[in-house]
Amino acid sequence: MRISVQTAPFDLGEEANAFAAGVAGAGAVVTFTGVVRDLPGGGLQAMEIEHYPGMTEKAIGDIAQQAAGRWSLADVLVIHRYGRLAPGAPIMMVATAAPHRKDAFEAAEYLMDYLKSRAPFWKKELTAEGADWVAAKDADEDALHRW
Amino acid sequence: MRISVQTAPFDLGEEANAFAAGVAGAGAVVTFTGVVRDLPGGGLQAMEIEHYPGMTEKAIGDIAQQAAGRWSLADVLVIHRYGRLAPGAPIMMVATAAPHRKDAFEAAEYLMDYLKSRAPFWKKELTAEGADWVAAKDADEDALHRW
């Protein structure tokens, strides 16, 4: 299991290959990558992500442990960036490996659902008009109920 | 949308990066990669995959079109190999990109469920004792009922 909270960009392809190479016998590898999206009307200059050093690593570690206890997983990877990100930049990725596809998919979705609402990150959108904190979505909180 | 039915190996990382680069505004990218697993007790020498040229491309194209009609997707990629594959070799991958993670995840799972049971591939496992066709699993047929 590897968890990295970092400002540096990461390369999806390199991370995915390194992860898959470490779990050659697993059968199923799922990756999710989140990218900074522009605003519906355009005009996003940057996204600024703040986090709670110390708690962030702990919270992600707990979430990953929960996933590992719940599904039969060969490995888990979580990378999450913070700081100032340009539109189109990768924000974060998770990867899961399992003998069967169902476990790999469900664990990846579980990790994402919990990272959204239980890992201490806050996003701010910067435009020419100013800066706005991204509000948490009810749908993201509701997504936790299925687990 | 790109669909490739091929004997050649593919590089997960390169494919994932190329796919993600083409959908920079999408927000969420999911990949699934299937790898040849060894048998529970070991001893798999190779997996041989047979397919139905012509129908395969058609069937995968239909499945991808169904997914595109059902979820809001920026792009879809399906690569599936046939021929003789060594244990640990990548068999296939799908990638989906969408504005929201739920669409990307669900579409990728839908593609996988349908590829398993509705794309004309047949797998044979070769061991020192001989060759066995892999039987279709009831669980894979049942997985279609949720869609």
Next chain:
Amino acid sequence: MEVLYFAWVRERIGLPRERVETEAATVADLVAELRAREERYEAAFADLSALRVALDQELAEFDAPLEGVREVAFFPPMTGG
């Protein structure tokens, strides 16, 4: 009509495809004709529940009509992914 066989159906019958002259109205009729030919066809078609059929590269049922069909394929349940 071109008739194709895949996986263990191909192995039991011993060839991947053949041209069949037939007046069979449905897939089931064609299967009955083939089974009557030789033991290896009988072995391949013994249990229809273990077989799938495609007509012109589209999955079909065994009671589907063959009129206008150019290519029939028989194979076991698919195991892609």
Next chain:
Amino acid sequence: MEVLYFAWVRERIGLPRERVETEAATVADLVAELRAREERYEAAFADLSALRVALDQELAEFDAPLEGVREVAFFPPMTGG
């Protein structure tokens, strides 16, 4: 006790962390003390339903006791992923 603020809570209060000497028994008691201090605290804590709290880096409820706690953090609902 170290008290940390994140996101718009930090912006409204105007600092990321401070040392607070308090006898407050619960998080809610601490919030009441802070609100009574200055307008900027009142503004930050006006709507508790819009806030979350962590005690020693674990999410907690506003009625949780503060005994033995070294670090309290206030922030809006998280938006990771």
